[in-house]
Amino acid sequence: MTLRTVPLPGVPGLGGVYARGAGAAARLAIARRAGRAPAGLPDVAYEVRGVEVDPTHLTDYQHLLGEPASDVLPAGFVHVLAFPVATALMARTDFPLSLLGLVHLSNVVTQRRAVRLSEVLDVRAWAQDLRPHRAGTQVDLVTEVSVAGELVWSGVSTYLAKGVSPAESGGDAREEFVAPVPTGQWRLAGDVGRRYAAVSGDRNPIHLSKVSAKALGFPRAIAHGMYTAARALADVGAARGEAFVWSVEFAKPVLLPGTVTVRVAADDEGFAFTGWDAKRTRPYLTGTVRPL
Amino acid sequence: MAASKTTTPAAAPRALVLGGNRIPFARAGGKYAHASNQDMLTAALDGLVARYGLQGERIGEVAAGAVLKHSRDFNLTRETVLGSALSAETPAYDLQQACATGLETVVSLSNKIRLGQIESAVAGGVDTTSDAPIAVSDRLRRALLDLSRARSVGQKIAAASKIRPKDLAPATPRTSEPRTGLSMGEHQALTTAQWGITREAQDEIAFASHQNLAAAWAEGFFDDLVTPYRGQSQDGNLRADTSLEKLATLKPTFGLGLDTPATMTAGNSTPLTDGASTVLLGNDAWATAHGLTPLAVVVDAEAAAVDFVHGVDGLLMAGAFAVPRLLERNGLTLADFDYVEIHEAFASTVLTTLAAWESETFGRERLGLDGAFGTVDRARLNVHGSSLAAGHPFAATGGRIVATISKELHRRRAAEGRPVRALVSICAAGGLGLTAILEAA
Numbered sequence: 001m002t003l004r005t006v007p008l009p010g011v012p013g014l015g016g017v018y019a020r021g022a023g024a025a026a027r028l029a030i031a032r033r034a035g036r037a038p039a040g041l042p043d044v045a046y047e048v049r050g051v052e053v054d055p056t057h058l059t060d061y062q063h064l065l066g067e068p069a070s071d072v073l074p075a076g077f078v079h080v081l082a083f084p085v086a087t088a089l090m091a092r093t094d095f096p097l098s099l100l101g102l103v104h105l106s107n108v109v110t111q112r113r114a115v116r117l118s119e120v121l122d123v124r125a126w127a128q129d130l131r132p133h134r135a136g137t138q139v140d141l142v143t144e145v146s147v148a149g150e151l152v153w154s155g156v157s158t159y160l161a162k163g164v165s166p167a168e169s170g171g172d173a174r175e176e177f178v179a180p181v182p183t184g185q186w187r188l189a190g191d192v193g194r195r196y197a198a199v200s201g202d203r204n205p206i207h208l209s210k211v212s213a214k215a216l217g218f219p220r221a222i223a224h225g226m227y228t229a230a231r232a233l234a235d236v237g238a239a240r241g242e243a244f245v246w247s248v249e250f251a252k253p254v255l256l257p258g259t260v261t262v263r264v265a266a267d268d269e270g271f272a273f274t275g276w277d278a279k280r281t282r283p284y285l286t287g288t289v290r291p292l
Numbered sequence: 293m294a295a296s297k298t299t300t301p302a303a304a305p306r307a308l309v310l311g312g313n314r315i316p317f318a319r320a321g322g323k324y325a326h327a328s329n330q331d332m333l334t335a336a337l338d339g340l341v342a343r344y345g346l347q348g349e350r351i352g353e354v355a356a357g358a359v360l361k362h363s364r365d366f367n368l369t370r371e372t373v374l375g376s377a378l379s380a381e382t383p384a385y386d387l388q389q390a391c392a393t394g395l396e397t398v399v400s401l402s403n404k405i406r407l408g409q410i411e412s413a414v415a416g417g418v419d420t421t422s423d424a425p426i427a428v429s430d431r432l433r434r435a436l437l438d439l440s441r442a443r444s445v446g447q448k449i450a451a452a453s454k455i456r457p458k459d460l461a462p463a464t465p466r467t468s469e470p471r472t473g474l475s476m477g478e479h480q481a482l483t484t485a486q487w488g489i490t491r492e493a494q495d496e497i498a499f500a501s502h503q504n505l506a507a508a509w510a511e512g513f514f515d516d517l518v519t520p521y522r523g524q525s526q527d528g529n530l531r532a533d534t535s536l537e538k539l540a541t542l543k544p545t546f547g548l549g550l551d552t553p554a555t556m557t558a559g560n561s562t563p564l565t566d567g568a569s570t571v572l573l574g575n576d577a578w579a580t581a582h583g584l585t586p587l588a589v590v591v592d593a594e595a596a597a598v599d600f601v602h603g604v605d606g607l608l609m610a611g612a613f614a615v616p617r618l619l620e621r622n623g624l625t626l627a628d629f630d631y632v633e634i635h636e637a638f639a640s641t642v643l644t645t646l647a648a649w650e651s652e653t654f655g656r657e658r659l660g661l662d663g664a665f666g667t668v669d670r671a672r673l674n675v676h677g678s679s680l681a682a683g684h685p686f687a688a689t690g691g692r693i694v695a696t697i698s699k700e701l702h703r704r705r706a707a708e709g710r711p712v713r714a715l716v717s718i719c720a721a722g723g724l725g726l727t728a729i730l731e732a733a
Contacts, residue, residue: 066471181482183603185471191458235471235601261549265603278549 003045003126011048011081011123012088014201021091021099028098036094041139045126046085053081053117061199064225067232071117075109075246076230078121078145078153080200086125086141086157096130097139097161100204101216104225105138106158106249112292115145115152122146154209168171177283179276180263186231186275188223190257196227221255228260228285232273234262240271240289247288252277260284305575306409307402308586308733312695313340314569315521318528322644324566325422325450327522329358329365332568333372333418335561336688339519340414340570341377344584348377352410354384355401356570357393358418359686359721361386362425369416390720391637392595393417394569394690399728401573401591411578415694417687418568432459469721471601476608476637476721481547481556483606484640487647491555493550495539497639498560498680505677506532508696513676517695529563529683560639565683569691572697586733588698588714593728594618600723608641610725611717612648616659618727624713625665630704631714633693634668636678643721676700690718698730705732 031037053073061077062069063175075079090099115121125143132138138160145153193207205212206222213221233240238248254260254275261278264271270290276283315336318324320732324332333356341347354605356369365371369383389396394417401413432455439451468475474482508514509526544554545561574585596614598605605613611634619625626632626649634642645714648654649665659665676696679689697714704712712732719725 080594181472181486181603183601184469184474186473237601238604264601271602 003043005047005124006044006047008048008085008088011051011084012118014084014087016202017084017087017091018100018204021087024091024093024095025098025100027093028096038094041095041096041127041130042089042092044089044180045124046089047122047124048085049079049122051121051123053119053121055117057199058117064195064199065230073115073117073240074230074233075111075153075244076226076233078111078115079107079155079226080142081121082123082125082143082145082153082155083141083157084201085123086143089125089127090141090159095127097137097159102159102161104157104250105133105160107155107226107229107247109153109155109246110292111242111244112152112154113248115147119147133160136160176268177276177281179261179278179281180274182261182278183263183265184235185262185290186260188254188256188258188260190221192223192227193221193256196224200224200226218253218255220255223256223258225250225253225285228254228275229287232262232264232275232285232287233289235262235273236271236289239266241291244270245290245292246287247290250285250286251283254284300560303407305408305577306733307405307590308574308576308579309398309571309588309590309698309730310574310579310584310586311340311344311572311693312517312570312691312698313337313343314518314688314692314695315339315567316518316527317565317685317688317692318524318525319565319683320421320564322528322566323522323524324420327420327618328423329361329418329568330368330372330573332420332521332566333368333416333570334375335519336416336418336570337372337376337378337414337566340572341470342521343516344582346378348379349382350379351382351414352412353401353404354378354414354416355381355387355397356384356416356418357387357389357397357687358420359388359390359393360419360421360424361388370374372580374465388687389726390722390724391635391684391686391689392718392720392724392726393687394692395593395694395716395718395726395728396571396690398571398690398694399593399726400588405573405575410573414570414572415691416568416570417419417685417691418662418690419685419687420566420569421564421685422566426462429459429461429463431456435459442563447677469600469607475546477546477556479600479607480638480640481554481611482552483644483696484555484638485547485550485552486606489555489620489640489642489643491540491553493643494555494560494639495536497636497642498539499634501639501674501677502531502534503677504675505681507528508676513699517699527682529565530681534559556640558636560680562637562679562684565685567683567685567688569688569695571691571694585702586703588730589733591713591729591731592618592622592724594621595724596725597725598723605723606644607721607723608637608719608725609644609648610723611727612645612654612725613659613718614725614727615649615715615717616661618729622729622731626668626715628713629715630672630712631675631697631700632668632673633678633697633714633716634654634674635684635689635693635718636674636680637684639680642673645717681719693718694730701730701732
């Protein structure tokens with residue numbers, strides 16, 4: 001499928017995107033009942049050129065995530081800058097899944113070299129690989145960030161739309177979780193969702209308050225998956241180097257306030273991390289950071 | 293003629309421990325509940341001045357520190373000197389290396405003496421958990437700073453409007469490691485489990501600590517090392533009548549969430565403590581001029597650090613790495629030491645350190661040796677008790693250990709007339725460890 005490039009004037013604000021996404025969802029539901037839902041992914045790639053970094057925004061992000069406040073952009077901060085372009089794509093009326101209610105399953109970021117505060121970024125995002133999952137349908141959102149034509153960062157974010165056909169069984173039975181020896185714990189306060197929303201712009205109601213989360217089927221607010229993944233990346237620290245692949249799978253949402261017991265440790269190929277609920281011995285997230 | 297001037301002294305002076313003085317350590321919330329760090333450090337320093345006749349004396353330099361320090365105490369040691377009986381012309385500086393603070397003041401001042409920069413010094417440390425600083429939250433602090441910088445009414449309203457009611461809650465000092473979120477006890481519980489240290493072995497260390505400290509007090513050993521303060525005349529945490537049976541009844545407090553049985557209790561962990569200590573240092577010429585008897589020589593020191601953040605080693609295991617390097621440099625083995633002082637942050641800290649040294653695998657894989665590093669004769673370990681019995685006012689512990697063991701070294705040397713050595717190892721937050729060799733002067 002050849003993608004048609006659609007330039008956007010700037011990175012969209014996520015508030016407006018969610019509002020459009022809600023509207024698109026309503027239209028999608030009507031279309032689905034009428035048997036006219038889009039079968040494939042939109043054949044467009046969104047592009048935003050000339051993205052500049054606000055130093056205060058960078059500092060706020062670094063302080064919240066426990067990254068050193070250097071002039072190098074943490075890989076998770078580049079995600080925060082670029083991903084709204086992909087989110088805007090998911091809010092299109094011809095996107096086959098409803099933006100609200102999508103579950104972030106996994107994320108893989110490839111950081112090819114250090115990106116610095118002074119660099120001007122070009123962002124390109126598209127959707128690909130719509131496929132079945134045992135609980136519904138999953139899709140990859142690909143985001144690429146370039147500096148003067150050089151690809152410096154790319155991300156693949158996999159999302160699940162629950163219960164949407166094709167509902168063939170994926171058959172990936174989960175292995176029994178065995179808790180490793182912890183190296184630390186994150187005590188996440190009740191306002192962590194609001195604080196990450198402030199630096200990421202992702203004000204999805206499921207992260208903001210008990211009331212807004214309940215309206216969407218969660219007992220309490222949940223932490224942003226990328227907040228927890230970025231905490232793990234910060235825990236790896238400078239040992240990750242400047243070029244690496246940072247992969248994470250999200251198993252269960254972290255209810256706020258809450259405690260995540262973690263192990264972040266070197267393995268044969270780089271670093272591996274696990275965050276889990278020590279009381280119930282259930283994983284929240286697992287991932288790796290591998291040098292490129 | 294300028295060319296004939298020499299810039300290097302012919303022989304480097306020795307750095308000598310000439311004495312020490314501390315106030316009895318008190319349990320948090322006890323007799324020193326309303327005493328500040330400066331109050332306690334001044335009491336310990338003035339006791340030292342009185343004991344060694346240093347009134348009005350200009351000391352080369354005084355260095356001390358506190359682990360929990362209020363921002364108003366930016367010049368804690370100098371302010372203490374100004375409030376003491378020492379000459380107001382005595383320079384001073386603050387130093388902070390978590391629980392290694394006190395020992396590091398001894399080491400760095402000794403180095404200045406050995407370099408000939410100073411002839412005399414006072415090292416020290418103090419901590420209070422009763423009078424701990426309480427700060428405002430980061431968000432309130434930032435808003436207040438923005439408010440103070442705001443010029444127009446509009447800017448002031450904008451800055452003030454950022455303050456939320458929950459920002460007004462005070463921020464008390466954190467007892468957990470900033471990078472892992474785990475308390476020191478939880479970290480040590482992981483190390484305890486890793487090395488398979490039993491509850492019984494830990495209680496035996498705690499019991500010996502109380503027995504040894506009680507015996508030292510009973511024989512009057514501390515009479516010329518401690519100045520009573522605020523009605524406290526002996527270490528408040530000391531339980532001379534404790535027994536292994538009593539220690540065995542205490543409920544575990546750390547490691548409750550681990551797969552292995554929890555073994556660390558309030559009895560085999562140090563309690564929160566208030567207190568201060570000082571150590572008098574000098575070279576031979578200064579000691580002679582002041583009629584003071586050298587007790588011990590500060591021979592050498594080595595610091596180490598471990599990557600506990602990624603679980604490579606336990607938080608409090610740095611001493612296990614520092615000591616082999618220190619002894620290698622000085623051509624010594626564990627058998628060359630008559631005394632081994634391992635700070636009892638927890639009984640299991642002592643035991644995991646000893647276990648690492650006795651482990652063939654650790655020796656080969658982590659220390660790069662042919663086999664195990666060595667064994668410490670338990671009869672030489674913490675012979676006058678240590679932090680489990682005395683308590684542990686973080687920065688004051690180094691001074692307590694150095695003054696105590698220096699006196700013992702001198703006594704032993706006088707009795708036996710042969711070289712007598714002590715090894716000191718102190719673990720600290722942040723995966724730090726500081727170790728030193730002292731030899732009877």
